[in-house]
Amino acid sequence: MTKDQVPPRLLTRRRALLAGAAAVTAAGTAGVFAKVAGDTDKPVRTAAPAAGAQARPALKPSSYRLQPLTGYGPPRVAPRRTLIRREPLLSVSGRGRTMVLTFDDGPDPRYTPHILDTLREYDVRAMFFVCGEMAAANGDLLARMADEGHVVGNHTWSHPLLTRLSTRRIREEMERTSDVIEDTYGERPVWFRAPYGAWNRTAFRLGAELGMDPLAWTVDTLDWTAPGTRTIVDRVGNGAAPGVVVLSHDAGGDRSQSVRALRAYLPQLLDSGYFVTVPERHYA
Structure with missing residues (x-):
């Protein structure tokens, strides 16, 4: 029997199979686009299979098919670890004539806003080592520091002499302040x-x-x-030099x-x- 002699019913059945497969493919594609382009994370209901016989069973998802391409997403790296130092850092490294301005004991609504205004006027970032009790009472100033790109450090909760405190008290002073900074600074x-x-x-060690x-x-x-x-x-002018960290108070x-x-300076x-900028962290 030649191609031209194929009974019409076979052509009709073949067309039905092709049409059914195309409908299943189109439904699956529509489901994928709805999931990716949607504004919510609500699951998308899978379209019912089109009528007609399937050419072959649907493929089950495999772990290979669900893995993203290695070229996408952040690289996998080992967890970063903070070194336990024996002395504090006194200066910073950087290219050229880099300096860091730091302000301690705040934030104080009487003086900190004026310092922030000056830094913003000259488009300069600085560091603020805040006390937890001051930060808790002036969260709006920490939020402004975050918005304007400044770095906020931990200066304990109540500004005590740490060398006279127990391990438990030192941890409490530091940890409580870190919690407040996270809540208000982000x-x-x-x-x-x-x-x-x-x-x-x-x-x-606790730090x-x-x-x-x-x-x-x-x-x-x-x-x-x-x-x-x-x-x-x-x-400040006499002490200015590459890597210098300046201590002031707000x-x-x-x-x-x-x-x-x-x-003025x-x-x-x-x-x-x-x-004038802020330092970068160096991990182990």
Whole structure:
């Protein structure tokens, strides 16, 4: 029997099979696009199989078919581990004339907003080592720090002398502050600074357990002594150098001199070619 002599009923059945397969394929494709392009995670109901005989059984999903291509998604890396240090970091590394400005003891609604205004005016990022009790009372300022790209570090809850505290008390001071920072800033801190610069082995160990590196400073403005705006400006200018970390305060007393000094020395640093930024973490 030749091709032209095939009975019409066979052509009709073949067409039905092809039409059925095409309908199943189209339904499956529609289901996939609905799942990917939809705005919700509601499961998509699978379309009922089209009428007609199946050419072969439907393939079952396999682990291979469900694996994403290796070129997509973040690479798999080993968990990062924070080193337990024996002394705090005093400076930072960076390209060119890089410096870091840090402010302790805040946030304080009387002075911190003015410091943030100056940093925003010159498009500069800084670090704020906050006390938990101050952060809990001024969450809006931590939220602003996050919005404007500043780094928030842990400066304990109540600014105690850590070398006189038990291990339990030190952990409580650090952990409670990290919790508040996470709630208001949006991320847990990865830097901590001991009040008064008083470090011990327990503080280093607990800080590392909480995922934080200890950062001290290179230039101390001693602004907490209220030496005068001009003196603070001179101390920053005379101590400026690549990798320097400057210590100032935005709380803990009258910090109006610190506010005025920042407005004077920040543009001077930038005009001198310094790049004022925040440090990067280095993991083991």
